[in-house]
Amino acid sequence: MVRLPYLTALTTLFSYGLLFVFGQLRDFFRKIIDWSKSTSKGLKGYAPICLGLEDFYTRRLYLRIQDCFSRPIASAPDAWIDVVERYSNDNNKTLHRTSNTTKCLNLGSYNYLGFAAADEYCTPRVIESLKKYSSSTCSIRVDGGTTDLHNELEELVARFVGKPAAITFGMGYVTNSAIIPILIGKGGLIISDSLNHNSIVNGARGSGAAVRVFQHNNPSHLEEVLRELIAEGQPRTHRPWKKIIVIVEGIYSMEGELCQLPEIISVCKKYKAYTYLDEAHSIGAVGKTGRGVCELLGVDPADVDIMMGTFTKSFGSCGGYIAASKEIIQYLKYSCPAHLYATSMSPPAVQQVISAIKVILGEDGSSRGAQKLAHIRENSNFFRSELQKMGFEVLGDSDSPVMPIMLYNPAKIPAFSRECLKQNVAIVTVAFPATPLLLARARICISAAHSKEDLIKGLEVISKVGDLVGIKYFPAEPPNHQGQGHKKLE
């Protein structure tokens, strides 16, 4: 359900129209003025690199607010982060780094459990493994790249997630885009949620199977789509589909919403379709013991056929994993190109994940894991409820550490980002085409490393900047309610 003020929809469309018109005018003048320079002898006869208007959005819209994206950082992405200052002499077309850094509150990194910075259990073990195994295995998994750390990690991940076996890869994006073509091919059907991540979209496109989408998080629409497609069969021959896979995510990174997993699983079981769950943002961050969205929603992991996740978000490392039955993992081990041709995960990164999982499970001998999980849940719920009380439009379910604040108008994106940076809060803003055109947003990721004071400071700054920029679209609750709310939380 998308809900936006009508006047805001009108003004947003008008602003994008204006930006489009100005971009076209500038392109027109550039064509005229550069007419003499365009016929250079060296490139005569070659096709142009960009066909038509392919780079229009990048040149005329993205480059204007380029300083809000790709900000370089100069420290570990802990609760506070050092952001490198940049300046531009030609109106943001090129940016130059200075050697100054500003310490900002980090509300943008995927640091859900606080493992991104030095940790008292993980870091000594990571340094030891760096000394023993060095920083790279310099080999693919099947040649000489499988160390005992890799085997230990795969067993640990399988045990943590609740599946019989697991396989790990060096990159999270590649895990999706290289596995999906192996699992399904021409003659199969992939039904994916309409707001799935780009890695899943690319994997689905690369597989050669037919791809259909169902309305975001809507199990009844999924059932409708499944019934129609199973009855129709393959596109021209109308033969039955060879295989049907339904792909959903645990927490959707741009909405902060949880997937309606129990209903979707029951629909898939009814029509005998396989399920693929991408838990990139939910593994380690939700659930009583951190086992992800299955634990939170009470779904047996044996009901989901393939569970995928990444180590970048909650475990402070890099890479991804797939957990499934022993037969599927065995099949993947001898057919997946990411396993056969890509370098294996770096050993210190593997050790970081092993130590992080041990902390979460409590196997390091302390209760820090349970504390971190409780901390992130409290922080997320506190932050979200305070923002909603102030009148912001915040998406996402409760217990989800990802909260997007809606901005809508294109001009508010750089305004919000720059004003927050001036007051030392580092915020990530997301615009078209990662989100729909009208629905630009600022996405906040809460961490277990944030203390209450950090969150209160963040709330103050966001409230002030929100008033300045004008994004409090809902009526705010009157102050005496706010006072009561604060007292209850203390």
Added chain:
Amino acid sequence: MAKLYAQTAPPMDMNKNTEWFLYPGVWTIYVLILLLSWLLVFSVFGCTPGMAWTLVNLFHFAVTYYFFHWKKGTPFAEDQGIYNNLTWWEQMENGKQLTRNRKFLTVVPVVLYLIASHTTDYQHPMLFLNTIAVAILEVAKFPNMHKVRIFGING
């Protein structure tokens, strides 16, 4: 002023170039922009209202013909060029014909034509220019013209 909220289910169009057209408020802003541009032309050029409507009609014809029926592809590279042979009109709602949005966009040039010819009292040469503009636009929007390229123009 009480805040009106518009609520929709998110549209399922995978093509980001045309998906924005399925959100609430698009029809209203389209009509408002036309009215606003008439006001601008009328106040800046100091001509008769009929002449201003004719100018808006011709300008609307030029802009919409170029961007809806001439330019192909999308203004960003994320979709890896799968729409590079389709104009915006052909990409709309995955090529499905006679949807509500298409009907609206077909009616608007006709209404503009009627207003422009009425306010100029059906005089030449404005009538001739207006008629050509509306004829070309309407032919381009017929369902039979989907992916048709005349004499290799726009191929």
